Every structure is written in C-alpha cells, then in structure tokens.
Amino acid sequence: MKKNITTLNYAKQLKGFLILLIVASTSFTNSYVQDTYDLDIDIEGSGSVNVDPDMEEYPEGSEVEITAIPADGWTFSGWSDDVTSTDNPLTVIMDDDKDITATFIINTYLLTLQTDGTEGASVSPSDPVTVEHGEVTDITATTPAGYNFTEWTAIGEGTATFGDPTLETTTVTLTGGDATVQANYLQT
Numbered sequence: 001m002k003k004n005i006t007t008l009n010y011a012k013q014l015k016g017f018l019i020l021l022i023v024a025s026t027s028f029t030n031s032y033v034q035d036t037y038d039l040d041i042d043i044e045g046s047g048s049v050n051v052d053p054d055m056e057e058y059p060e061g062s063e064v065e066i067t068a069i070p071a072d073g074w075t076f077s078g079w080s081d082d083v084t085s086t087d088n089p090l091t092v093i094m095d096d097d098k099d100i101t102a103t104f105i106i107n108t109y110l111l112t113l114q115t116d117g118t119e120g121a122s123v124s125p126s127d128p129v130t131v132e133h134g135e136v137t138d139i140t141a142t143t144p145a146g147y148n149f150t151e152w153t154a155i156g157e158g159t160a161t162f163g164d165p166t167l168e169t170t171t172v173t174l175t176g177g178d179a180t181v182q183a184n185y186l187q188t
Contacts, residue, residue, distance in 0.1 A: 037094045042081075044086040045104030046071035058094040065079060065089050066100065073133030074104040107133040109158060110178040120144030131174055141168045141183035147162040148186050153181045 037058035037071045047070040058064060068076040078086040082098045092098060111131050113123040121122040124140040131137050143149045149168045154160035158179025163171035172181055 003123045004166050007123045037066060038097045039092070039094065040097075041066065042099070043104070044101055045077075045106065046074045046173055047076065047102065047104040049102050060095060062094040064092045064094060065186040066092060066102075068102045068104070070146065073107050075107055077103045077105045079103075095116060110173040111137060111172065111174055112169050112178075112180045113139060114180060114182050115141070116182055118144065118147055118187075119146065121183060122187055123183050134173060134175055136163075136171045136173050138149075139172050140169060143168060148188055150184045150186050153157065153184060155182050 001107075027174060035118055036059055038057060039051065041051065043049065047068060050067040050069060052065045052067075062084040066079075068079075070076050076088055077126040079090055080101045080103060082096075083090065083092060083100050092100070109132075110128050110129050113125060115121040115123055121144050122142045124142070131135070131161070139152070141152070152162050152164075152170065152172070156179060157177060159176025160179040160181055161173045161175065172179075
C-alpha cells in the first residue's frame, strides 16, 4: 500500500493556509478611551459665572468659555487658582482637572458732605469718606442760630438715597458712584 504523501502534505499546507487566512482577514480595533476632566468654579464676593458648554466632564482638548457676571454694585477683578487672568470672558483648554475661582470686589465710592455756604453751618463727617456700595452712612448737619435746616440734597452724578432728607441727622446710601451731599438751610 502506497500512501499518498502529496495529498497529506497538501492538506497540511491547506490547513496552515486557512489559519493564516483567518488570522489575516481578522481586523483588530484599538480600544482608545479619551481622557476627561472636571471643571470646578468657585466664587469669591458677589456674582455668578456662566460656563459654555456646561458639562459634567470635558474631553481632553475641549475649549470652555467662562464668563464672570458681577452682582449689582460689584466688579469682577479676576480669575485665580489653576488659571490666572483678568480676561472676561476667558477660554479655558481642558488638558487637566481645573479649579478656577472668580473674584468679585464690592464697588467703593467717595462720599463728600458740604453745606450750602450758610455761615456757621457744619456737617459731619466733615472729611470725605470712602463707603461701599449700599453701605448706610450716618450724616449730621449742624444748624446755626437764625437758620432752619431744610433738607439734604445730592449734587453731581452719584446716586444717593437718604433715610429722611428733611432731618438734620439721617442716613445716606450710595449706589451709583461718588457723590457730594449738601446740607441746605433757610434764614428765619
């Protein structure tokens, strides 16, 4: 009996070819997971921050625009922590977790008191004072003999609100810039 060596070798070669064919035709995919990062915004002072886009996590390389919005009477002064800038809005590139603080400072104004020029009249405080936006400040007018106090008035561009402008001792609150407040008198 003669063995058919050619057929056996051919079958072995064919088996190897089929395995090679299966391996060669199999496609491999690379499972790549993109890094994501957190953006945490803190606020000092009074204001808010708009984040666009606002997401839980950001893919690596994402651009995020953050905009500081001060509350009434406050001013944005800058970004700190992982980013230092005064740009507003600010574009942040997400290449790591970021902690960013928006700092707002309260506006301050110069309050100056004066009289209407009536001789012997005086006001307190007599020197200009720096006050914060919305701060209530006590003011007093002293009326000389022969005159009646009539009222307090605001002069210039600042916004001043009085507790009761017809009282010699009252309060004033500045909310719109520096202001000069005048005590007015009427001769009796």
